[in-house]
Amino acid sequence: MSNQRFFKKAYSHLSFRIGFIGSLIFALLALISIFWTPYDITQLDIANRFLPLSSQYLLGTDFFGRDMLSMLMSGALTSFIVAFIAVGIGLSIGVPLGLLAASYGGILEWLVLKGNDFLFAFPAIISAIIITTVFGPSAINAIIAIGIFNIPVFARVARGGALSIISHDYISAARLSGRSSFNIAFKHLLPNITSLLIVQASVQLSLGILAEAGLSYIGLGTQPPATSLGLMLKEAQSLFLLYPMLAILPGITIIAIVIFLNLLGDGLRDTLDPKLARQETLDAAS
Amino acid sequence: MPLVEIKNLKINFGKKTAVNNISFNIEQGGRFGLIGESGSGKSLTALAISSLLPNGATKSGEIFFNEKPLPKNKKAMARLRGNNIGMVFQEPMSALNPLMKINRQIGEAIGLHFPKKHIKGRINSLINEVGLEIKHGQRFPHQLSGGQRQRVMIAIALAGEPKLLICDEPTSSLDLITQRKILNLLDELCKHHDMTLLFISHDLKAVASLCHTVGVLKNGKLIEIANSHEIFENPKQDYTKILVNAAKAKVPPLSELSTQAPLFKAKVITKIYKQSGLFSFPKHPPLIAVNDVSFEIKTAQAVALVGPSGCGKSTLARMVVGLSKPNRGYFTLKEDTYGTQKHLHRSLQRELSLVFQDPFDSFNPRHKIGVSVSEPLRLLHSLTPDKKISRLHETIKSVGLSIDMLDRYPHEFSGGQRQRLAIARALITKPALVVLDEPVSALDLSIRAEILELLNNLRSKLGLSYLLISHDLDMVRMVVDKIMVMQNGRIVEANTPDEIFENPQHQLTKNLLAARL
Numbered sequence: 001m002s003n004q005r006f007f008k009k010a011y012s013h014l015s016f017r018i019g020f021i022g023s024l025i026f027a028l029l030a031l032i033s034i035f036w037t038p039y040d041i042t043q044l045d046i047a048n049r050f051l052p053l054s055s056q057y058l059l060g061t062d063f064f065g066r067d068m069l070s071m072l073m074s075g076a077l078t079s080f081i082v083a084f085i086a087v088g089i090g091l092s093i094g095v096p097l098g099l100l101a102a103s104y105g106g107i108l109e110w111l112v113l114k115g116n117d118f119l120f121a122f123p124a125i126i127s128a129i130i131i132t133t134v135f136g137p138s139a140i141n142a143i144i145a146i147g148i149f150n151i152p153v154f155a156r157v158a159r160g161g162a163l164s165i166i167s168h169d170y171i172s173a174a175r176l177s178g179r180s181s182f183n184i185a186f187k188h189l190l191p192n193i194t195s196l197l198i199v200q201a202s203v204q205l206s207l208g209i210l211a212e213a214g215l216s217y218i219g220l221g222t223q224p225p226a227t228s229l230g231l232m233l234k235e236a237q238s239l240f241l242l243y244p245m246l247a248i249l250p251g252i253t254i255i256a257i258v259i260f261l262n263l264l265g266d267g268l269r270d271t272l273d274p275k276l277a278r279q280e281t282l283d284a285a286s
Numbered sequence: 287m288p289l290v291e292i293k294n295l296k297i298n299f300g301k302k303t304a305v306n307n308i309s310f311n312i313e314q315g316g317r318f319g320l321i322g323e324s325g326s327g328k329s330l331t332a333l334a335i336s337s338l339l340p341n342g343a344t345k346s347g348e349i350f351f352n353e354k355p356l357p358k359n360k361k362a363m364a365r366l367r368g369n370n371i372g373m374v375f376q377e378p379m380s381a382l383n384p385l386m387k388i389n390r391q392i393g394e395a396i397g398l399h400f401p402k403k404h405i406k407g408r409i410n411s412l413i414n415e416v417g418l419e420i421k422h423g424q425r426f427p428h429q430l431s432g433g434q435r436q437r438v439m440i441a442i443a444l445a446g447e448p449k450l451l452i453c454d455e456p457t458s459s460l461d462l463i464t465q466r467k468i469l470n471l472l473d474e475l476c477k478h479h480d481m482t483l484l485f486i487s488h489d490l491k492a493v494a495s496l497c498h499t500v501g502v503l504k505n506g507k508l509i510e511i512a513n514s515h516e517i518f519e520n521p522k523q524d525y526t527k528i529l530v531n532a533a534k535a536k537v538p539p540l541s542e543l544s545t546q547a548p549l550f551k552a553k554v555i556t557k558i559y560k561q562s563g564l565f566s567f568p569k570h571p572p573l574i575a576v577n578d579v580s581f582e583i584k585t586a587q588a589v590a591l592v593g594p595s596g597c598g599k600s601t602l603a604r605m606v607v608g609l610s611k612p613n614r615g616y617f618t619l620k621e622d623t624y625g626t627q628k629h630l631h632r633s634l635q636r637e638l639s640l641v642f643q644d645p646f647d648s649f650n651p652r653h654k655i656g657v658s659v660s661e662p663l664r665l666l667h668s669l670t671p672d673k674k675i676s677r678l679h680e681t682i683k684s685v686g687l688s689i690d691m692l693d694r695y696p697h698e699f700s701g702g703q704r705q706r707l708a709i710a711r712a713l714i715t716k717p718a719l720v721v722l723d724e725p726v727s728a729l730d731l732s733i734r735a736e737i738l739e740l741l742n743n744l745r746s747k748l749g750l751s752y753l754l755i756s757h758d759l760d761m762v763r764m765v766v767d768k769i770m771v772m773q774n775g776r777i778v779e780a781n782t783p784d785e786i787f788e789n790p791q792h793q794l795t796k797n798l799l800a801a802r803l
Contacts, residue, residue: 168647168648169642169643169644169647169648170647170648170649170650170658172604172609172640172642173640173642173648173649173658173661173711174650174661175609176607176608176609176635176638176639176640176662177661177662177664177665178632178635178662178664178665179661179664188650188653191650191652191653192650192651192652
């Protein structure tokens with residue numbers, strides 16, 4: 001299936017369309033904040049604090065008089081960056097481990113599986129607490145903690161996908177052609193599981209954003225003066241009864257991003273699922 | 287008086303016509319065989335008779351059952367189907383409930399037609415009738431063999447004492463001996479119950495042995511109807527002629543090619559599979575898949591390994607090409623030895639290749655065909671890139687395909703073309719011994735002869751040796767110089783094809799010969 005055709009098909013899927021457009025809007029807002037925000041968020045303006053929604057400050061201002069829209073934009077940027085890099089860590093370490101485990105089998109597979117179980121035993125928050133108590137709280141440590149949590153997830157998906165492919169005759173043919181297990185893993189197995197990995201990556205991305213918000217909320221992630229959606233929630237907590245908008249806005253943003261990313265993942269899975277693909281050839285015949 | 291009357295039946299999927307204007311009658315007590323290749327619309331025709339067409343199919347034309355048109359009302363149709371039509375499908379495992387004992391599954395079907403108190407007696411009489419034993423009723427589907435499962439399916443189909451029995455490729459997943467038994471059973475049952483039979487198959491011989499009338503379907507059109515004797519003796523349409531010739535299978539025989547020079551030897555090869563893990567209890571005895579097998583292949587000789595499914599022939603093939611290692615014994619190819627300990631060396635790997643059974647499974651769907659076919663050239667380091675390309679082109683032409691196909695992906699090829707490509711991949715390193723694992727059994731009948739002819743031509747041109755694995759004696763006879771018959775991991779008989787056919791010694795060989803259609 002060519003990329004263009006695939007995109008067309010995915011785009012006709014309603015939840016993919018909603019998820020794709022929604023995620024794109026938030027990602028663009030986050031990216032714009034690198035170059036431009038309505039107001040500079042490092043500038044404190046105590047005189048204008050706790051302003052309600054108005055034409056001058058679209059979403060009002062917070063307890064330091066910072067523009068909420070600007071805060072949300074750069075907060076989303078931090079969240080996206082943390083989640084993206086963490087997914088990258090998971091992909092670049094977990095996928096090779098899973099592929100090699102499936103392709104070599106034996107002691108290597110055993111080691112990867114046990115290592116996976118070991119990592120799964122520690123949720124992201126716990127490993128983040130360990131890392132931050134050793135190295136001190138920061139966005140980078142949050143990235144590492146979430147990234148480590150992603151490794152076994154991708155390793156498991158890659159191994160599962162690879163196992164279903166490895167019994168095909170063309171893998172035996174490749175072995176007969178003198179390809180090593182290492183070579184088979186990346187030349188034959190990897191191209192056949194990319195769709196699985198893309199779906200899992202979109203799910204892990206939304207989980208990463210949630211995890212970052214959680215870590216920042218308990219003070220183990222992003223540190224001021226940088227901002228993230230979780231940190232905004234934490235700072236607004238004590239003022240919630242007086243100024244609920246300060247907590248509601250970042251909360252809604254987190255929820256929206258996570259829902260959009262999940263819809264995107266659902267749509268991708270439906271489009272890429274081989275069972276549904278078979279259904280499609282039936283539909284195409286009709 | 288016809289039991290089923292089909293008039294101008296047309297089945298469409300959207301704009302695509304799957305079945306095009308078919309009309310035929312099945313007489314009361316008659317046996318009608320529908321034959322055609324995959325995708326010719328034969329299964330759809332059967333589904334239309336029982337009103338079980340898949341969603342998205344639109345039907346036009348008329349079908350009369352017992353002189354009445356099929357009811358439009360779904361409930362009425364279900365009643366008609368339940369009381370009058372029994373169906374048997376190709377894959378019995380997927381048609382049976384894996385969590386239910388055989389007795390209950392048969393009983394469920396009986397319960398729809400008979401009062402409760404008769405169920406038990408009926409179950410036993412049905413089990414007996416389809417040639418199973420009472421104890422089989424206490425088992426689950428996975429504890430039965432393929433043939434036994436198919437017998438269960440037939441028992442379930444018979445539960446309502448149907449007037450019409452529809453069998454959709456009931457024997458194509460079974461081995462030859464079992465196929466024969468099932469066909470005999472169907473024959474007996476139809477006689478005994480005075481049932482009408484609609485038998486669907488791609489195998490002309492199976493159809494002809496069972497049916498009085500044969501209809502040939504091609505691309506959704508019924509191109510020929512005749513009685514089964516007539517079809518064989520005097521086919522009218524070109525396509526039918528191809529089918530008949532393929533069934534009689536005439537491939538020009540080769541003159542004696544094999545030399546006396548020994549090429550390959552297998553010495554006391556044994557392969558054992560342990561059936562339990564470290565802590566499981568009680569321990570199963572290990573499965574001996576291949577047991578003390580020794581044989582020899584000479585240069586330019588073609589040797590066949592024949593036996594029922596599960597006899598260990600594919601396991602042996604995988605060991606010969608080095609995909610797995612024997613527990614005991616060794617192989618010698620030319621001067622080099624490999625086996626239990628020694629890994630197959632790269633320089634030796636190029637002398638061996640394997641053609642797989644399923645051409646749809648032997649190419650990576652994400653790779654262009656050219657990439658897949660030239661993959662074994664990795665074994666030839668000394669070849670320059672230019673030479674590799676010219677070798678690829680030369681090989682592709684030698685299997686009768688053109689080089690502009692190399693940029694396509696596997697799904698753009700038909701089964702026959704893919705098997706040619708698989709043969710090209712096996713030949714590209716110029717091996718001495720090619721192992722062919724059921725090379726034509728996944729192909730439509732009409733292209734089998736082509737592929738066999740190609741194999742013969744290549745062998746005489748290149749002086750190849752073949753180890754051909756199959757369960758089909760007739761097919762094997764056209765290609766090889768020597769036949770080895772295998773049972774339960776042992777070679778029980780080995781001789782020239784003529785001797786095997788004229789003068790079989792072992793009981794299994796006799797059974798295999800008797801099962802031929």
